[in-house]
Amino acid sequence: MRYLPFCACVVGVVAAKCYDPSPAFPVPTWGKSGPILPRSAFEAIEQLVENAVNGSFKTSSFSVEVTSNTDTLWSYHRSASIHDKERPGVTKVDSESQYRIASITKTFTTLAILYQHAAGNLSLDNSILDHLPELEGKDYGTLPMKDITLRILASQLSGIPREFAFADVLLVGVDPVDFGLPPVSKSVLNPCYSQPGAPECDRADLIHELVKMKPIFAPNQQSTYSNLAFDLLGLAIETSTGLNYSTYIEQAIFAPLNMTFASLETPPNDDHAVLPVGGNYWGEEESVQRPTGGIYASSSDMSKYLRYVLTHYNAIAKGINWFMPASWSTGMNTFYGMPWEIARSNKILLDSNRPVTLVTKGGALPGYFSIIVMLPEYGLGVTILVGGDSNLMPILEEAITVPLIRSAEAAIWKNINATIAGAYIATNPSLNSTITLESSPTSGLRLTTFISNSTDFLHDILPLIAGEFLGSDADTPYRIQLTPTLLYQNETTQSGEIWRMLLMSDHVKGKTNVWEYFCHTDVDPLSYAGLPINEVVFWHDEGIVELPAWKLTLRPAEAEERREGLIVQGRGDL
Numbered sequence: 337m338r339y340l341p342f343c344a345c346v347v348g349v350v351a352a353k354c355y356d357p358s359p360a361f362p363v364p365t366w367g368k369s370g371p372i373l374p375r376s377a378f379e380a381i382e383q384l385v386e387n388a389v390n391g392s393f394k395t396s397s398f399s400v401e402v403t404s405n406t407d408t409l410w411s412y413h414r415s416a417s418i419h420d421k422e423r424p425g426v427t428k429v430d431s432e433s434q435y436r437i438a439s440i441t442k443t444f445t446t447l448a449i450l451y452q453h454a455a456g457n458l459s460l461d462n463s464i465l466d467h468l469p470e471l472e473g474k475d476y477g478t479l480p481m482k483d484i485t486l487r488i489l490a491s492q493l494s495g496i497p498r499e500f501a502f503a504d505v506l507l508v509g510v511d512p513v514d515f516g517l518p519p520v521s522k523s524v525l526n527p528c529y530s531q532p533g534a535p536e537c538d539r540a541d542l543i544h545e546l547v548k549m550k551p552i553f554a555p556n557q558q559s560t561y562s563n564l565a566f567d568l569l570g571l572a573i574e575t576s577t578g579l580n581y582s583t584y585i586e587q588a589i590f591a592p593l594n595m596t597f598a599s600l601e602t603p604p605n606d607d608h609a610v611l612p613v614g615g616n617y618w619g620e621e622e623s624v625q626r627p628t629g630g631i632y633a634s635s636s637d638m639s640k641y642l643r644y645v646l647t648h649y650n651a652i653a654k655g656i657n658w659f660m661p662a663s664w665s666t667g668m669n670t671f672y673g674m675p676w677e678i679a680r681s682n683k684i685l686l687d688s689n690r691p692v693t694l695v696t697k698g699g700a701l702p703g704y705f706s707i708i709v710m711l712p713e714y715g716l717g718v719t720i721l722v723g724g725d726s727n728l729m730p731i732l733e734e735a736i737t738v739p740l741i742r743s744a745e746a747a748i749w750k751n752i753n754a755t756i757a758g759a760y761i762a763t764n765p766s767l768n769s770t771i772t773l774e775s776s777p778t779s780g781l782r783l784t785t786f787i788s789n790s791t792d793f794l795h796d797i798l799p800l801i802a803g804e805f806l807g808s809d810a811d812t813p814y815r816i817q818l819t820p821t822l823l824y825q826n827e828t829t830q831s832g833e834i835w836r837m838l839l840m841s842d843h844v845k846g847k848t849n850v851w852e853y854f855c856h857t858d859v860d861p862l863s864y865a866g867l868p869i870n871e872v873v874f875w876h877d878e879g880i881v882e883l884p885a886w887k888l889t890l891r892p893a894e895a896e897e898r899r900e901g902l903i904v905q906g907r908g909d910l
């Protein structure tokens with residue numbers, strides 16, 4: 337067999353040294369035709385949570401829910417054992433108990449902006465100035481607002497200050513001079529937030545303060561968290577819809593999603609209120625700052641919301657995948673989206689170095705700590721709402737999300753092993769063509785034998801051409817791994833699930849050179865007669881596998897055919 341001079345494919349190859357491909361499996365349909373997250377997985381998480389809490393946190397209540405794209409799979413509620421005697425609020429929390437979700441509100445504000453963008457009422461790339469008619473033709477100070485778009489605000493890239501009416505030492509209720517600060521009069525601050533009993537800060541107050549502010553960074557240069565950015569987006573929503581922020585969010589999001597216990601009007605009555613003892617912000621009016629942190633909601637509301645977001649994130653507005661990062665933060669693996677806090681970690685999976693993507697938004701107000709975590713690859717969303725001690729949140733995050741992902745991963749591979757892995761034989765009996773697919777949590781779904789019309793491709797052909805794709809890594813073990821494209825031959829019926837085969841080097845550890853970190857993604861290396869040579873299509877209902885470029889249709893081999901040696905196991909040596 338002659339060496340086949342392909343293109344300069346080695347460029348795409350560097351990918352082989354990088355992390356395993358994502359996605360590694362199609363988004364599971366939990367508990368239906370797909371894998372099952374066993375009750376024992378959730379019992380194990382409950383045990384971890386109980387061990388971690390271990391009788392402490394007596395003044396804290398929390399609610400946790402895990403939802404799939406379609407159903408709530410698990411909920412867990414724990415009630416504080418100590419309550420305020422005068423005003424206990426709800427003493428037995430459940431999925432209808434209301435918490436302040438604080439900054440998770442920013443995701444609702446962004447969704448509203450996306451809706452207005454999709455409706456053509458505004459553009460994400462409009463300057464915020466276009467939506468502040470108060471400033472039209474006026475001097476708007478030193479913030480470069482002409483260049484600050486709605487997209488930049490939502491992406492934490494505006495470079496404007498973090499706060500409008502919080503976080504000034506003058507408001508803390510201590511004598512600043514005791515801290516070595518020079519004496520100043522409180523009257524330098526806007527009375528709307530510096531004087532007890534003064535009216536709440538409104539739109540006019542915000543605009544009034546805005547024109548005095550200085551930028552931290554130039555727009556679109558460097559991310560830095562800003563609450564004020566979302567107050568401004570709230571104003572843009574009001575200008576665009578002609579409704580106040582709360583009314584629009586209720587009409588456009590809470591009502592259609594049937595978020596029965598969600599509210600922006602302060603405060604909802606105490607029937608479902610989680611009221612931790614000690615200082616808390618229940619009933620603290622945020623007025624013009626509602627768009628940055630004003631929502632009250634229950635865990636069942638959040639599961640409804642997560643199901644919607646998980647199934648619509650790439651279909652809300654043309655050209656926008658809502659889960660994509662927009663900027664990096666200071667971390668190596670953390671990013672800001674609009675306004676997501678996105679992490680990619682390869683520490684979660686025990687058997688694979690494949691990174692898991694967590695699309696999250698956290699929130700905190702005195703007495704209330706919250707996070708939503710979406711795992712788009714797994715079709716899972718997690719809500720954690722705490723009323724009480726802030727130290728609970730990191731404990732719960734770790735105890736819940738990490739085992740959940742590991743259990744989901746195990747269930748998925750078990751399901752793929754049972755439904756896809758195995759030996760397949762050409763439907764055309766005159767053709768000596770067979771494949772074997774194997775799966776494992778370590779290296780995913782792999783092609784381990786491939787005989788095409790009596791040619792043993794993996795054994796006799798691949799070693800001759802592997803160097804073209806893998807460079808020097810062709811000298812170390814490699815494999816052919818399949819990655820789903822999340823597309824179907826027939827999108828209407830969601831049948832004919834399309835995957836691509838990738839030549840992957842096992843060489844991933846011991847990275848030393850800087851350029852080894854440069855990972856390309858390239859899953860379309862070569863075609864044959866115009867068809868992608870690495871395409872594999874699964875027709876699950878029919879039990880058929882197709883390799884279109886090879887004009888090959890295969891069915892599962894019967895045990896008997898395997899005994900007859902039609903399938904030569906383990907020949908690939910991959």
Ligand SMILES: *[C@@H]1O[C@H](CO)[C@@H](O)[C@H](O)[C@H]1NC(C)=O
Nearest residue numbers: 384386387388389390391392
């Ligand atoms: C739980 O608390 C008890 C007493 O407060 C302590 O002895 C025990 O070690 C704790 N268990 C764990 C798992 O932390």
Ligand SMILES: *[C@@H]1O[C@H](CO)[C@@H](O)[C@H](O)[C@H]1NC(C)=O
Nearest residue numbers: 451452455457575576577578
């Ligand atoms: C677009 O704006 C108009 C005018 O403010 C409003 O009547 C309409 O409801 C908005 N459309 C959507 C989808 O919000």
Ligand SMILES: *[C@@H]1O[C@H](CO)[C@@H](O)[C@H](O)[C@H]1NC(C)=O
Nearest residue numbers: 579580581582583584601623
């Ligand atoms: C928003 O508008 C609604 C309907 O007009 C009104 O009932 C509500 O009080 C308004 N809320 C605020 C904060 O202005």
Ligand SMILES: *[C@@H]1O[C@H](CO)[C@@H](O)[C@H](O)[C@H]1NC(C)=O
Nearest residue numbers: 432593594595596597636637
């Ligand atoms: C809305 O949610 C409530 C529970 O909060 C439920 O009883 C009701 O059936 C839901 N309505 C619809 C239309 O799904």
Ligand SMILES: *[C@@H]1O[C@H](CO)[C@@H](O)[C@H](O)[C@H]1NC(C)=O
Nearest residue numbers: 749750753754757775776777
């Ligand atoms: C995969 O399935 C095969 C055959 O059904 C079984 O023997 C094997 O133990 C399974 N492996 C895993 C990891 O589940």
Ligand SMILES: *[C@@H]1O[C@H](CO)[C@@H](O)[C@H](O)[C@H]1NC(C)=O
Nearest residue numbers: 767768788789790791886887
């Ligand atoms: C199979 O290979 C033979 C040569 O060995 C060739 O004549 C024939 O066309 C091939 N058939 C298919 C379907 O690939």
Ligand SMILES: *[C@@H]1O[C@H](CO)[C@@H](O)[C@H](O)[C@H]1NC(C)=O
Nearest residue numbers: 768787789790791792902904
């Ligand atoms: C099919 O092809 C393989 C690889 O060339 C060969 O080992 C095997 O004997 C062939 N089987 C049949 C039934 O011809």
Ligand SMILES: *[C@@H]1O[C@H](CO)[C@@H](O)[C@H](O)[C@H]1NC(C)=O
Nearest residue numbers: 825826827828829830831832
């Ligand atoms: C998809 O499947 C449906 C139902 O079998 C069929 O009517 C339709 O023509 C198919 N679409 C394509 C693009 O094959």
